[in-house]
Amino acid sequence: MSPDGAAGQKLAVVMVGLPARGKTFVARKLQRYLAWLGYRTLWVNVGDYRRARAGAKQPAAYFAPDNTATRGEREGFATAALDDLLDWFGKGGEVGIYDATNAEPARRERILQRCASAGVSVLFVETICDDPAIITANVRQNKLGLPDYAGVRADEAFRDFQARIAQYARSYVPVADDEGSYVKLVDAGKQVITSRIEGYLPSRLVFFLMQIKPTHRPIWLSRHGESVFNVTGRIGGDAPLTGRGREYAALLAAFVQARTAHPAVWTSTLERAVDTAALMGVVPRTWRALDEIDAGICDGLTYEEIRARMPDEFAARAQDKFRYRYPRGESYADVIQRLEPVIVELERQPSPVLIVAHRAVIRVLYGYLMGKPQDECPHLLVPLHTVVQLTPTEYDYCEERFAL
Numbered sequence: 001m002s003p004d005g006a007a008g009q010k011l012a013v014v015m016v017g018l019p020a021r022g023k024t025f026v027a028r029k030l031q032r033y034l035a036w037l038g039y040r041t042l043w044v045n046v047g048d049y050r051r052a053r054a055g056a057k058q059p060a061a062y063f064a065p066d067n068t069a070t071r072g073e074r075e076g077f078a079t080a081a082l083d084d085l086l087d088w089f090g091k092g093g094e095v096g097i098y099d100a101t102n103a104e105p106a107r108r109e110r111i112l113q114r115c116a117s118a119g120v121s122v123l124f125v126e127t128i129c130d131d132p133a134i135i136t137a138n139v140r141q142n143k144l145g146l147p148d149y150a151g152v153r154a155d156e157a158f159r160d161f162q163a164r165i166a167q168y169a170r171s172y173v174p175v176a177d178d179e180g181s182y183v184k185l186v187d188a189g190k191q192v193i194t195s196r197i198e199g200y201l202p203s204r205l206v207f208f209l210m211q212i213k214p215t216h217r218p219i220w221l222s223r224h225g226e227s228v229f230n231v232t233g234r235i236g237g238d239a240p241l242t243g244r245g246r247e248y249a250a251l252l253a254a255f256v257q258a259r260t261a262h263p264a265v266w267t268s269t270l271e272r273a274v275d276t277a278a279l280m281g282v283v284p285r286t287w288r289a290l291d292e293i294d295a296g297i298c299d300g301l302t303y304e305e306i307r308a309r310m311p312d313e314f315a316a317r318a319q320d321k322f323r324y325r326y327p328r329g330e331s332y333a334d335v336i337q338r339l340e341p342v343i344v345e346l347e348r349q350p351s352p353v354l355i356v357a358h359r360a361v362i363r364v365l366y367g368y369l370m371g372k373p374q375d376e377c378p379h380l381l382v383p384l385h386t387v388v389q390l391t392p393t394e395y396d397y398c399e400e401r402f403a404l
């Protein structure tokens, strides 16, 4: 169910731009963000259709706009991907992300018409970049590893991809004001231009798009050190650290300091999290949004006590842990909504970040970063005294865990 009450509204996010301008990076970020917020979201990539149906290895000339031998075939792949996206909208999809160059106005006009007949509104997201340094880095980091270049020498693959870009550039026309609603992201987010953005969801997406930047810094997620409540099995509260918890704080500080001199450190406002980050040597940023799930009338009880005193509540939580809301407290779904500002800040944060928080909160942040379905989040394994290190890769994160 869409989280903003806009049931029945359907939005196609149509990517536009030359190759190696970060379209897939942006598309995948949007997909993950929307799915995490609870929208039924699908990403389709026309390049994948081409690779599956025509084979990955095609010379630059294959992509020439005036290559009459391949043009029909390429349009066919674009149409097949759009057909699948529209079918999925017909089955209850809410936001579809159509990832292709869509460089020519005629193609975009066809997309607009087909979406209009299916009752789907369109938001164009165009990535524009003329900075040769950014383009070269993007080709080297993200394109040479494509199946298109398996077994091809790096310098040869690089030259071929530049030639492919040049073919697309011959017929590329940026989205014009009369084509509808658009966002243009210029030079990896340095400038953002919008036109005819209306309504809650498109505005929210523009806000998110303004923050995302390609980064290479790691993110470390950790629960606080062991607290007095952890030892007695009580949930919630604001208990202090135990001796073991304080030892973990020292080990965590050494772990982070061995990897960076300038971490950003974010904690919840609760004593056990603040104290776990106290030896880090930087002033942490404390967020109420990072506080543990509010267990309402169950705060301070053990799971056994909840089961004995409120068996119906205990059973209801076991039934649907993601949606279950503690009386006068929160559900995991609520925690996601309140963590959105943290996600937005995380996306634009350039330096390594350590987040010290709590089990439910770390599960939800991890779920966002690793693209886990909402329902899985409450069941993710996040033990005490373990740092989860997530390092950005092309479009995802590489995970390592360190038990300290």
Ligand code: F6P
Binding pocket: 230, 234, 235, 236, 237, 292, 293, 295, 358, 359, 360, 378
């Ligand atoms: O037990 C530690 C704790 O952080 C509690 O404060 C919190 O209620 C709980 O974990 C969250 O985990 P779960 O959703 O599995 O109950």
